[in-house]
Amino acid sequence: MKHLFKVLFVGETGVGKSTLINVLTNYFRNGNPDNIKIAVKSQHLDVTEKDLEHSSSEFNVNDQASSQTSGCFHYDFEHPEHHKYKYRFIDSPGLSDTKDQDQRNLELIAEKAIEEKYLNAIVFVLNGTQSRYSELEISYQIIDSFLNAIKDNEFKSTEDFQKIAELQRDLNAQILKAVCEISKINGAIFQLLNTRYKRANNEDMLRRSENYTRMKVIEFNECVRTPHKNIICMNHLDTICHENCPNCHDLQKYKIGKRRQNYEEVITELKDQYEELLSNSFELKTKEKKIISDLEFFVNGIESHYNSIKHDIESLKLMSKLNFDKTLRSTFNKLRTTAENITDKNLKT
Numbered sequence: 001m002k003h004l005f006k007v008l009f010v011g012e013t014g015v016g017k018s019t020l021i022n023v024l025t026n027y028f029r030n031g032n033p034d035n036i037k038i039a040v041k042s043q044h045l046d047v048t049e050k051d052l053e054h055s056s057s058e059f060n061v062n063d064q065a066s067s068q069t070s071g072c073f074h075y076d077f078e079h080p081e082h083h084k085y086k087y088r089f090i091d092s093p094g095l096s097d098t099k100d101q102d103q104r105n106l107e108l109i110a111e112k113a114i115e116e117k118y119l120n121a122i123v124f125v126l127n128g129t130q131s132r133y134s135e136l137e138i139s140y141q142i143i144d145s146f147l148n149a150i151k152d153n154e155f156k157s158t159e160d161f162q163k164i165a166e167l168q169r170d171l172n173a174q175i176l177k178a179v180c181e182i183s184k185i186n187g188a189i190f191q192l193l194n195t196r197y198k199r200a201n202n203e204d205m206l207r208r209s210e211n212y213t214r215m216k217v218i219e220f221n222e223c224v225r226t227p228h229k230n231i232i233c234m235n236h237l238d239t240i241c242h243e244n245c246p247n248c249h250d251l252q253k254y255k256i257g258k259r260r261q262n263y264e265e266v267i268t269e270l271k272d273q274y275e276e277l278l279s280n281s282f283e284l285k286t287k288e289k290k291i292i293s294d295l296e297f298f299v300n301g302i303e304s305h306y307n308s309i310k311h312d313i314e315s316l317k318l319m320s321k322l323n324f325d326k327t328l329r330s331t332f333n334k335l336r337t338t339a340e341n342i343t344d345k346n347l348k349t
Contacts (some may be wrong), residue, residue, distance in 0.1 A: 005150050006088045006116050010109065011125035018042065020125060021091050025049055027143045028077035028087075029039055039075055040091065049085075072112035078203030085151065090116070110165055113158040120153045164316065178305040179334065185298045186338050192291045193343075199284040206277040212270035212316040219260050 009017045018040040029049060031037035038045045039052040047053045056074045072092045079085040090112060093105040115120060 001085050002086050003151075004086045004088060005120045005153075006090065006118065006155070007150055008090045008092065008109070008113060008116075008119055008122045009125055010092055010122060011094065012096045012127070015094070015125050015127040017091055017094070017125045021089055024077065024087075024089055024119060024143065025052065025075065027140060030080060030081060072108055074112075074116075079147070087147065087150070088116075107165070110161045113161045114165070115159060118155040118157050120155045120171050121150050167312050167315050171309060171316070174305050174308045174312065178302055178309065181298050181302040182335060182338060183296060185302065186342075188291050188295045188298060189342055192288065194293065195284055196293060199288065202277055202280050202284060206274065206281055209270055209277060212267050212274050213264050214267060218262075219258055222257055222259055228268065242303055282326045 009020060011017050019042065021040050022034065022036075022038050022042065022045070025031070025039040029037035036045065036048070038048045041047050041053075052075050072090055074088050076089045077087050077089070092112070093107045095102050095105060131163045168187065
């Protein structure tokens with residue numbers, strides 16, 4: 001029964017992951033300085049092991065600034081002495097790429113790990129001081145030690161990579177929903193503040209126009225009976241009686257008097273304004289209650305997103321950070337900016 005050991009190489013762009021594959025190819029295929037075995041094309045060497053070649057694995061080999069590996073490709077070898085041992089080395093695209101492909105490359109690496117079902121080791125390749133070509137001269141003793149370390153490692157299931165990918169998707173979805181809810185909350189807060197401002201102005205104007213009536217005094221002349229004679233006719237109150245007055249026989253019994261009368265006058269324009277302000281007051285109070293109700297609904301909604309985000313973060317902490325912290329930082333910065341625009345302490349909380 002043969003044992004297959006799976007090893008994933010991870011590292012920055014240009015550190016020599018592909019070169020390390022060539023070093024191992026040279027070892028497993030019994031290469032030597034005069035007959036170097038190559039699986040991955042390099043700047044100086046062409047592929048010699050055509051059965052291992054991946055046509056799309058390398059881009060421009062002269063461009064050292066960008067990742068030369070476009071995806072994850074594996075290379076299978078049988079140990080030259082211990083034939084029951086097989087090794088699968090997985091080359092991956094470089095990280096810290098100038099093409100801003102880190103997130104996509106991490107996804108490709110995770111997908112490949114999930115596809116493999118298990119890994120015996122993840123090897124982080126660091127930049128050395130030697131050139132790529134001279135690295136092919138690494139001693140067999142070092143490679144033997146490297147292979148023994150892999151062989152002695154127990155395999156680990158890559159199910160966590162799948163869980164991480166699912167958690168990341170769920171986390172991003174919950175963050176987007178939370179940001180959307182916070183945007184609604186922010187909009188409702190400004191609506192509430194604006195409504196309260198309008199209602200305060202409306203209440204002030206309502207108080208000033210609530211007395212839309214006023215007392216008015218009128219003065220008029222009237223004929224007043226007297227016990228003594230007068231020269232003023234009751235039918236000609238403003239003139240001296242004359243001989244032709246038909247009521248002259250009553251002339252001497254009346255005189256002109258002035259009387260005042262008070263009455264409440266309704267100022268129609270002010271009354272109409274008052275009734276309109278009263279209607280506005282009712283509408284604004286109703287609107288304010290609805291906005292407060294909406295705010296409570298939004299806050300309750302975001303609480304559920306918050307709990308989901310918290311759960312996903314705690315789960316990711318147990319497995320891997322990967323790149324989700326950048327998403328969180330960006331979101332928190334947006335929330336901080338949103339909070340700074342709110343002046344009401346309770347609403348800000």
